[in-house]
Amino acid sequence: MTNTTRRVTRALLSVSDKTGLIEFARALAARGVELVSTGGTAKAIAATGLKVKDVADLTGFPEMMDGRVKTLHPKVHGGLLAIRHNTEHADAMKKHGIAPIDLLVVNLYPFEATVDKGASFEDCIENIDIGGPAMIRAAAKNHDDVAVVVEAQDYQAVLDELSRNEGATTLALRRRLAAKAYARTAAYDAAISNWFNRRLEIDAPDFRAFGGRLIQSLRYGENPHQTAAFYATPDKRPGVSTARQLQGKELSYNNINDTDAAYECIGEFDAKRTAACVIVKHANPCGVAEGPNLVEAYRRALACDSTSAFGGIIAMNRALDADTAREITKIFTEVIIAPDASEEAIAIIAGKKNLRLLLAGSLPDPRAPGLTAKTVAGGLLVQSRDNAVVDDMTFKVVTKRAPTDAEMRDLKFAFRVAKHVKSNTIIYAKDLATVGIGAGQMSRVDSARIAARKAQDAAAELKLAEPLTKGSVVASDAFFPFADGMLACIEAGATAVVQPGGSMRDDEVIKAADEHGIAMVFTGTRHFRH
Structure with a gap:
């Protein structure tokens, strides 16, 4: 030899x-x-x-x-x-x-x-x-x-x-x-x-290459029979890839995917303007809310769907404080990610040895350019990141009734969230909190009904006289192809609607809204998320 x-x-x-x-x-x-x-x-x-x-x-x-x-x-x-x-x-x-x-x-x-x-x-x-x-x-x-x-x-x-x-x-x-x-x-x-x-602003080069540096080998992928690893790319976007893990078990493939979804969503909420919390389960937000402080934002986000929030991922847009940490540790949570945390909050979280605490340093910029990539059989689908933000959009009133100031505020909030929910997406919101989320359905009508049913379940758990969809606003990530989806939202109690517009039947949908005294605005921007 x-x-x-x-x-x-x-x-x-x-x-x-x-x-x-x-x-x-x-x-x-x-x-x-x-x-x-x-x-x-x-x-x-x-x-x-x-x-x-x-x-x-x-x-x-x-x-x-x-x-x-x-x-x-x-x-x-x-x-x-x-x-x-x-x-x-x-x-x-x-x-x-x-x-x-x-x-x-x-x-x-x-x-x-x-x-x-x-x-x-x-x-x-x-x-x-x-x-x-x-x-x-x-x-x-x-x-x-x-x-x-x-x-x-x-x-x-x-x-x-x-x-x-x-x-x-x-x-x-x-x-x-x-x-x-x-x-x-x-x-x-x-x-x-x-x-x-x-x-050089070349969107589709003849050859496209991606490279990354290994962050960690993972125990397995989405399922135990799949292998997986986590890589950092050169763009250094704040989030799970740049975060410092203070404690808890090693992150899994699904933890990383869900934590990324949560932190990208929380990046829509300017920390200087408001405190905000996002709770994610299986890559979809199950509760999002703004509040005067983090603990209040968390409580209101949790109230949207506390059942789904069990074992979820929580993202904050401000430094985690002690009061919020105490509240979070009352239920089982997989991961908390925030820009920072107080020493007292870190000590409280330390009492839950399996709870991962990630500090990312800063929030991702929702306007920043970048690329996303997805593998398909024999190929790679590459696109620019969806960096359209509500604050840059013109909300065009298309119905006889214009939204009230309170409705407009909630419509903008709901459309921020809709960007980060799998299509077809319906978001009911009230007082800057989600009260019903419908995600990933083949029919927009089904998303509207599922979200309304979630609100009914939450009302029963909270012992409310009626679901919080009564008097809420609703956001759709894409246009209503027929009036039926919007009518399902009205039946659930929505009083104002935000959607991109652009359907061949927009006039039919607008007419139905007017017949029910509903305010509707078009954004001209679609937020499909597959």
């Missing part, structure tokens, strides 16, 4: 992120590995007293063009790409004075971080690494002979192998590192191409 271990005698190190570099370089040097390096990396290593050869001494050419050209040379790529047991390759190396490079350590110019901090176009371009990806791909291709490391967290794995194998790496490790290396350059190029597309 052919020996698949490869002794490391020479390493080329060129890193932007120097975390752990010196310790790693010392460990390599202690094993007699010759160190070759570039620019700032070479200076950092030399400053510790370690012997290091500058890549310019290896190639015979100095760095030039502001460092753009330094490793793009046959003596570098030949040393990485040469197949050690190929006699022709060995002869070429001898003839041209090319020394083998057994270990490549490269992490790339911080392009994603440069974009993230809002740098200029020119600065972003200068932070596109060329030599680094070229070397990484070369080393990864020749992984039979060369080990490639693209981030500091793998330094220890390499050192452990060198210890176990008398200064050699195994093929298994080299293949794993090679796979990671190609994934890293793919994610890097995806970030660059998507940045270009945004800057």
